[in-house]
Amino acid sequence: MTMSGRGLNSSRWLDAIWEPNARIHNVPNGMDMLDLTGDGDTKLIILDLGSSTLKDIKLRILNGANQIAEYTMVDIPSSIIGFHTENNNNKSAVLAVGSCSSILIFKNLKPHFKFCLPLIPAHPKELNIWYKTNMDAELNIFTLKDDLKILLKEIGAASISSRTLKFLSLKTEIRQNFVEQYRKLSLFKVNVITSMSTIRKDAWTEIAFSYLVVGTEGGEILILDHRGFLIVEKYIIGWPPVAVTSSGLWAGDGQIALTGRDGQIGVIERGKTLKTWEKLSAPAVAMTILSSQGVAVVTMNSSFFAFSKQGRKLWKVQLPGNPLDMVSLPLPQNGLFLLAISIAGFGVRIYDQRHHIDTIKALESVASLKYGRLGQEEHTMAMITFGGGLNIKILKRTADFRICPYFNNNFNSLNNIKFTIPKKTTLSIEQTIREKSETTHIHRTFQQGFLRLRLNISSKVQNILIVEQQFQLLPLALQCSILGFGPQYKIKIYVTCLLERYLPNKFFLVCRNANILVKPRVITLPFIAVGFHLPAIITLVIKNRIPNRIQILVCYKGQLKPLNIITITLPITEDQIE
Amino acid sequence: MMGLFDHLANFVGLRKKQVNVLVVGLNNSGKSTVINHFKNQNERCTDIIPTIGFSVEKFAFKNIGFTAFDMSGQDRYRSLWEHYYKGCHGIIFIVDSNDKLRIVVVKEELDMLLQHPEIAGQKLPILFLANKIDLPNSLTTINLVTCLGLDKIQNKPWHIQATNAITGDGLQTAIEWLTDQIRDIHINRR
Numbered sequence: 001m002t003m004s005g006r007g008l009n010s011s012r013w014l015d016a017i018w019e020p021n022a023r024i025h026n027v028p029n030g031m032d033m034l035d036l037t038g039d040g041d042t043k044l045i046i047l048d049l050g051s052s053t054l055k056d057i058k059l060r061i062l063n064g065a066n067q068i069a070e071y072t073m074v075d076i077p078s079s080i081i082g083f084h085t086e087n088n089n090n091k092s093a094v095l096a097v098g099s100c101s102s103i104l105i106f107k108n109l110k111p112h113f114k115f116c117l118p119l120i121p122a123h124p125k126e127l128n129i130w131y132k133t134n135m136d137a138e139l140n141i142f143t144l145k146d147d148l149k150i151l152l153k154e155i156g157a158a159s160i161s162s163r164t165l166k167f168l169s170l171k172t173e174i175r176q177n178f179v180e181q182y183r184k185l186s187l188f189k190v191n192v193i194t195s196m197s198t199i200r201k202d203a204w205t206e207i208a209f210s211y212l213v214v215g216t217e218g219g220e221i222l223i224l225d226h227r228g229f230l231i232v233e234k235y236i237i238g239w240p241p242v243a244v245t246s247s248g249l250w251a252g253d254g255q256i257a258l259t260g261r262d263g264q265i266g267v268i269e270r271g272k273t274l275k276t277w278e279k280l281s282a283p284a285v286a287m288t289i290l291s292s293q294g295v296a297v298v299t300m301n302s303s304f305f306a307f308s309k310q311g312r313k314l315w316k317v318q319l320p321g322n323p324l325d326m327v328s329l330p331l332p333q334n335g336l337f338l339l340a341i342s343i344a345g346f347g348v349r350i351y352d353q354r355h356h357i358d359t360i361k362a363l364e365s366v367a368s369l370k371y372g373r374l375g376q377e378e379h380t381m382a383m384i385t386f387g388g389g390l391n392i393k394i395l396k397r398t399a400d401f402r403i404c405p406y407f408n409n410n411f412n413s414l415n416n417i418k419f420t421i422p423k424k425t426t427l428s429i430e431q432t433i434r435e436k437s438e439t440t441h442i443h444r445t446f447q448q449g450f451l452r453l454r455l456n457i458s459s460k461v462q463n464i465l466i467v468e469q470q471f472q473l474l475p476l477a478l479q480c481s482i483l484g485f486g487p488q489y490k491i492k493i494y495v496t497c498l499l500e501r502y503l504p505n506k507f508f509l510v511c512r513n514a515n516i517l518v519k520p521r522v523i524t525l526p527f528i529a530v531g532f533h534l535p536a537i538i539t540l541v542i543k544n545r546i547p548n549r550i551q552i553l554v555c556y557k558g559q560l561k562p563l564n565i566i567t568i569t570l571p572i573t574e575d576q577i578e
Numbered sequence: 579m580m581g582l583f584d585h586l587a588n589f590v591g592l593r594k595k596q597v598n599v600l601v602v603g604l605n606n607s608g609k610s611t612v613i614n615h616f617k618n619q620n621e622r623c624t625d626i627i628p629t630i631g632f633s634v635e636k637f638a639f640k641n642i643g644f645t646a647f648d649m650s651g652q653d654r655y656r657s658l659w660e661h662y663y664k665g666c667h668g669i670i671f672i673v674d675s676n677d678k679l680r681i682v683v684v685k686e687e688l689d690m691l692l693q694h695p696e697i698a699g700q701k702l703p704i705l706f707l708a709n710k711i712d713l714p715n716s717l718t719t720i721n722l723v724t725c726l727g728l729d730k731i732q733n734k735p736w737h738i739q740a741t742n743a744i745t746g747d748g749l750q751t752a753i754e755w756l757t758d759q760i761r762d763i764h765i766n767r768r
Contacts (some may be wrong), residue, residue, distance in 0.1 A: 014686055016682050396686060397657075397683075397686075
């Protein structure tokens, strides 16, 4: 059992790589672990935003700590995700980078395909304004500007095409040229990718193709085909989904959970419209799947929620600080499904359900997390800190999360107590009917039982009172006298019966003292007639010259407590005369 | 020719001494490939697949018959290793010197092996093979000694050898060392 002992003492994680100067600036969803070349060696793909000014954005592919490839990105990517496009025969995964209005597909470490989101037709009012401008023989910049400004106030910048926004931001003298150049072209709005995920189509095997799930600024969820990248399905949501996670198989019971900027959280199932579960008190920071049960969400007001697959809120836990990212840690060999939450100033905390069971301490706050297979290792956690450091930890084979006191069966069983609410079974209905018809009978039975109970209690009380009364006054009188000079004494006790009848033979006297030889220690009293004085003689031998006391206890057979205690102080032994 | 000598040896009565060796290491470090190389030319298999559980291989060297327990290195089978510690005469620990990420895992597994009650008190020869030395960026044997803390091993003879299990480079000297050690410790003592 040395192994588990070791696991207890030290951390559950091994430090594989810690490069504080990797200078990677990453965001949640900007990291993935993929076997891009199909050689069984999983690489780490990181989206490096360069700096906060978003210049020099790169896609970096690392093998352990060594960089093996790098691609410069033109637009600002929002998320990266890897998936398989084939079933079983091809191990190499495909990388999708969502960037502005297009998805870049990389295959075998090479750019492969670019998918562009379809353009959205502009708002009808906006279309109308531009149409009128087109019709007018003479171009009036000022009326156009005024009309568009009113429209901007009316519908908001988010619903207006980029052409109008550009026009309004230009200086007055260039506007004329701008309109001349563009008014003949049809007006469209550009859609932007806000979030991406994948969902397996119909197989749970390790290598099986998935559909690409894309959330857009226009408030849609698009399901893209794995081979041709065609839009297979389209769901209108109405608000831009900022985080998307999926569980299950899309051909079966699969569902896509999504959350928006205002904290709305809902779910889409195949062929059904959006089902909104709840509106969270704050916008979500990260969302991930929670085993097969549902989804977990961390929000900007430091709360950690979990929802069941049906949308029931399972728990809400207050986190000690602001959450930065969350990732799920499936550990099927231990039968566990954990969650890792990066919290500003508190490192990365590991939760089992709602219970905090482990902490990965980090020198800096961790900006993004990813857990999965890296290289040849199955249980790897990659972390990128705010300072740009890369930290890779490996979960020990012997790590036992069950050791933690939070995780015991008692606790769980306490939580899982179900209140048994009676259902409308035929039995209960029959009982109700019987209660209604037999009211008086039921009442009478109850009263009988109640009276019987009261009678029982009063007879018990009476019984006790009589017995107690019997010995309330001591039924005998004792008269003691000490004889002798010491060290040997004799005590003569006269016992007198005070009762009207004879004294029962259940009384006895006990002499108690540790330092004195007493003989006899116990005197059983015989029947004593009224007015008769019974002398009882006790011989004492004192061992030392300290003033001694002797206690005589008057006891009654069958009763633990003595009826009376008489204390006799013995005189000091006089010196023996030689 | 070898076969003839073997027959002769058996005929004369020089029976081979039988020893058990345990072959451990992480998955994909080349354990089965190394063992495959020790076998006779005609017994070798051409393609090596990831071992499930373990496999028992037999080969002979310098008049000693080896029974090698080729353990699986996948993490879900690594818990099986300790059941074979008892009764083994030597350990071959194979390290993928190109897998820098998992050097910590190797160290963790090695420490657990060395601290196991069946191993800790025994004088067992341990042969470390720094495999895949041909790959670029692979760690040298000196690097591995410091990374794995081999210099701290007290009561056991150990040896590290850079090898390439595919071509067989370094395997001959490595197995010679192990054979000599086992002969010294287990056979000559009797």
